[in-house]
Amino acid sequence: MLPETLVNRIAAGEVVERPASAVKELVENAIDAGAGRIDVVLRDGGRTFISVEDDGRGMSADELTLAIERHATSKLPDDDLISIDTLGFRGEALPSIGAVSRMSITSRPRGSDSAWMIEVEGGRKSGPKPAALSKGTRLEIRDLFFATPARLKFLKTERTEYGHALETINRLAMAYPEIGFSVSDGGRRSATYGAAQGDLLDARLERLAAIMGREFAQNALPVNAEREGARLTGYIGLPTLNRTNAAQQFMFVNGRPVRDKLFYGAIRGAYRDFLASDRHPMLALFLDMPAESVDVNVHPAKTEVRFRDAGLVRGLIVGGLKHTLAEAGHRASSTVASAALGAARAEGISPPHPGFFQSRPTHPSRGMAEAAAAFYTPLPAASVPEIDDAPAQGADYPLGVARGQLHETYIVSQTDDGIVIVDQHAAHERIVQERIKGALDRDGVARQGLLIPEVVELDEAAANRIGARIEELAELGLTVEAFGPGAIVVRETPALLGEIDVHGMIRDLADDLGEMNEAVSLKERLADICATMACHGSVRAGRRLNASEMNALLRDMEATPHSGQCSHGRPTYVELKIADIEKLFGRR
Numbered sequence: 001m002l003p004e005t006l007v008n009r010i011a012a013g014e015v016v017e018r019p020a021s022a023v024k025e026l027v028e029n030a031i032d033a034g035a036g037r038i039d040v041v042l043r044d045g046g047r048t049f050i051s052v053e054d055d056g057r058g059m060s061a062d063e064l065t066l067a068i069e070r071h072a073t074s075k076l077p078d079d080d081l082i083s084i085d086t087l088g089f090r091g092e093a094l095p096s097i098g099a100v101s102r103m104s105i106t107s108r109p110r111g112s113d114s115a116w117m118i119e120v121e122g123g124r125k126s127g128p129k130p131a132a133l134s135k136g137t138r139l140e141i142r143d144l145f146f147a148t149p150a151r152l153k154f155l156k157t158e159r160t161e162y163g164h165a166l167e168t169i170n171r172l173a174m175a176y177p178e179i180g181f182s183v184s185d186g187g188r189r190s191a192t193y194g195a196a197q198g199d200l201l202d203a204r205l206e207r208l209a210a211i212m213g214r215e216f217a218q219n220a221l222p223v224n225a226e227r228e229g230a231r232l233t234g235y236i237g238l239p240t241l242n243r244t245n246a247a248q249q250f251m252f253v254n255g256r257p258v259r260d261k262l263f264y265g266a267i268r269g270a271y272r273d274f275l276a277s278d279r280h281p282m283l284a285l286f287l288d289m290p291a292e293s294v295d296v297n298v299h300p301a302k303t304e305v306r307f308r309d310a311g312l313v314r315g316l317i318v319g320g321l322k323h324t325l326a327e328a329g330h331r332a333s334s335t336v337a338s339a340a341l342g343a344a345r346a347e348g349i350s351p352p353h354p355g356f357f358q359s360r361p362t363h364p365s366r367g368m369a370e371a372a373a374a375f376y377t378p379l380p381a382a383s384v385p386e387i388d389d390a391p392a393q394g395a396d397y398p399l400g401v402a403r404g405q406l407h408e409t410y411i412v413s414q415t416d417d418g419i420v421i422v423d424q425h426a427a428h429e430r431i432v433q434e435r436i437k438g439a440l441d442r443d444g445v446a447r448q449g450l451l452i453p454e455v456v457e458l459d460e461a462a463a464n465r466i467g468a469r470i471e472e473l474a475e476l477g478l479t480v481e482a483f484g485p486g487a488i489v490v491r492e493t494p495a496l497l498g499e500i501d502v503h504g505m506i507r508d509l510a511d512d513l514g515e516m517n518e519a520v521s522l523k524e525r526l527a528d529i530c531a532t533m534a535c536h537g538s539v540r541a542g543r544r545l546n547a548s549e550m551n552a553l554l555r556d557m558e559a560t561p562h563s564g565q566c567s568h569g570r571p572t573y574v575e576l577k578i579a580d581i582e583k584l585f586g587r588r
Contacts, residue, residue, distance in 0.1 A: 019046025045161030225320030445477030
């Protein structure tokens, strides 16, 4: 039999991987104790000192003695591991931490006139003894891992360890906006979150804004979906608000922060139509379901869970997110304008300050004089279509009224408080893609026969890929037949596409099919196939549009879900407010 102190240190290796792990266990205990305020202090990244103080219900002297025993807990009153409604339940955290550090716990129960303290040093216990504390519990850890020096060698820098602890607290703070949190290094506070008031959804958004940034809050869509006793709430970012990794994706199950592959896969599926494979949305999702439907007793870290009905959970997430994104309509994130302004400044000279022209030298150098003269030279006449029949203002139209077309590619429209610049090809591509998907869901995609069937020559492997999917392509409105080795004849195309480059579309489809698993049906990859087809049936860049056509495209965008971004998460339009334009000219 291993000595008890060694057993505790082995357990500590599973539960306490780094200072952040200890902080997580202690903060979870404070939440379970009904705390309304939790203050955390870490010095040297948590190596030398960790303090967690709360105003929860506290513990008596007898409860303190029991709390530091292995597998002792107050959180399983019926010894039921199926229905767990607390964050902690194993009874391992405190004895495991005490086995590898110098730990002291001071606590005062609510309604009691005295506080008690107990100490544990490397597994050796002393106390309890009287102490001073106004309310709640204060737990201090000194010299973490002094009893297991090898573990210290694996810790990162002070800043890195402090960052991990802060991230851990942020995750818990997201799930419990009604609790106030503060985090400091003993001198400077890194985070302070006041207890949010009011409706849970509003309080949650306020807390998410404090942690994920105001940018997220301004471009977040509320999620509220329910299915068979499971409820999904939270906020998801617009597709145009995305990141290069999934670090800004937060998932919670019954108030517990988790990292689950099922969640990540479902999120990827929901955003498949709107983001490139190397981009990730920002979001925070909260899943609440009966405790008996989810197993949290999977790993000592408690960040992994297992669902009794994984299909139900995945369907709820994918369906809930897709419905929310569809309700956003043509909306694109407000960060698009900021990115455009940033790109403009990066390419050119920063806007002058308002007093620049008043304070310029009276005798500029010859080079500056020539530059100034060139600046005031009239621009050459541009070819811009005249729009005489357009309304003066765009009050009734979110995307405004068309005022012109630039380079036969970009539509410029005027709104009440700014301008909108639309990429005509990207916008129309999204509209056509959504129409194809909608037609397929209703009664199938209408076809139009080609007056003269088109024969498309491909390499034999590509032709075979198309030939193997003839029936599935027919459901999408594309009628093709094999035409000998290395050739495909196209007889009908989707009517929604109008006149298209048949050869280019078939070649692109063949390339797409080459990247797919043969067992995957085209309906499962509908978004990818529709995007390819829509690309060849959309208004091309370089095509001159008249006023009616431009305004019709703007109205279609307003009525089409997801029209604010293309299939890769890039914006289809940029909106600049008057204030944004004034910044470009140094007026603000």
